[in-house]
Amino acid sequence: MNPVESVGEGSGLALLGFGSRLLAVPLSSLVTIEHSGKLTEGQESSPGAFATVEAAGQHTPVYAFTDDFAMFDGSRYPGHFCVVLRADDGARQYALACTDVEQLRTEGEYAGLQMIPDCMQLPGSPFAGLFMREGKLVLTADSSSLLGYIDRQCGQHE
Amino acid sequence: MSDGDDVGENFPAWLLTGAPGYQLAVGIHEVQEYLVAPGILDVPLAPRHCAQLIVWRDQFVPLFDLRHLHDPDLTHVDVAAPVSGVIVLAYQREPGLALEYLALYLYAEPEKILVDDRAVATWPADYPRALHGLVRSLFTHDDSVVSVLDLAGLASARYLNFLVLNHLTE
Numbered sequence: 001m002n003p004v005e006s007v008g009e010g011s012g013l014a015l016l017g018f019g020s021r022l023l024a025v026p027l028s029s030l031v032t033i034e035h036s037g038k039l040t041e042g043q044e045s046s047p048g049a050f051a052t053v054e055a056a057g058q059h060t061p062v063y064a065f066t067d068d069f070a071m072f073d074g075s076r077y078p079g080h081f082c083v084v085l086r087a088d089d090g091a092r093q094y095a096l097a098c099t100d101v102e103q104l105r106t107e108g109e110y111a112g113l114q115m116i117p118d119c120m121q122l123p124g125s126p127f128a129g130l131f132m133r134e135g136k137l138v139l140t141a142d143s144s145s146l147l148g149y150i151d152r153q154c155g156q157h158e
Numbered sequence: 159m160s161d162g163d164d165v166g167e168n169f170p171a172w173l174l175t176g177a178p179g180y181q182l183a184v185g186i187h188e189v190q191e192y193l194v195a196p197g198i199l200d201v202p203l204a205p206r207h208c209a210q211l212i213v214w215r216d217q218f219v220p221l222f223d224l225r226h227l228h229d230p231d232l233t234h235v236d237v238a239a240p241v242s243g244v245i246v247l248a249y250q251r252e253p254g255l256a257l258e259y260l261a262l263y264l265y266a267e268p269e270k271i272l273v274d275d276r277a278v279a280t281w282p283a284d285y286p287r288a289l290h291g292l293v294r295s296l297f298t299h300d301d302s303v304v305s306v307l308d309l310a311g312l313a314s315a316r317y318l319n320f321l322v323l324n325h326l327t328e
Binding site: 021068069107112114116117118119121122123124125126127130132137139 | 200202203204205208209211213216217218219222245260301312313314315317318322327
């Protein structure tokens with residue numbers, strides 16, 4: 001998928017930090033940003049989720065990534081934020097715990113966005129594009145691809 | 159010179175060590191720049207032979223480590239082999255299309271050579287399977303077999319699919 005198309009016209013990106021990694025998703029898929037204090041652990045019904053959060057009237061599974069985008073499978077993720085996203089045209093809602101979150105509302109904030117080269121795009125990778133921001137590499141993905149990746153990763157762990 | 163003399167031509171090329179024990183040659187015009195210590199960016203969830211990028215002239219250029227194609231069983235323990243630098247190469251997917259770029263780790267300094275077009279080599283029995291389909295030609299230089307590779311093929315999605323289907327990358 002073209003990452004520019006996935007952003008939506010003028011809608012911008014939500015920039016999520018997972019330790020040293022940065023991931024950007026379309027702001028159009030963002031439901032809400034919650035503080036990690038609202039997370040509940042120990043009541044997860046979705047495989048791979050380490051917590052749940054109530055958001056937009058839904059009991060929402062919360063996932064997190066490690067530095068190499070493996071699934072975080074511990075408890076007490078060391079991030080302060082929880083970004084709730086909708087996927088599959090709003091049919092599913094899930095959340096990502098992260099260490100940092102920022103909204104990039106103008107294209108100038110993600111100037112240089114490029115497609116990931118064909119030779120780096122392994123089947124199953126959710127990433128579509130990349131750009132540099134303040135000397136760091138940012139990967140982009142759309143919300144449904146990310147959820148598909150999470151589902152596959154968590155299915156492998158079952 | 160009389161008719162029938164076996165006189166070949168010599169072509170200038172760069173001899174590159176893409177992995178310890180694996181040499182390839184590229185045309186002079188294909189080499190863009192040799193970088194001793196470029197900034198390197200890791201890309202998660204990418205194939206291990208191409209899991210990094212460099213930023214070169216304001217664009218992302220995929221960085222290949224041919225050791226993982228030369229020896230698909232290479233473990234992380236071996237990854238610390240000494241690198242002499244990174245070379246940026248240009249290629250075209252089709253004649254008339256814009257130039258694209260890829261980078262290779264080198265395990266020795268690049269060397270300018272003259273290739274004798276009569277020095278055609280036969281396939282070594284142990285030629286790496288993962289690289290077999292990329293070979294345009296083989297020749298001998300200083301008693302070693304040198305490969306000429308299809309660079310556009312190396313950077314293609316089709317080649318990555320071949321590696322995945324044959325379990326030659328992960």
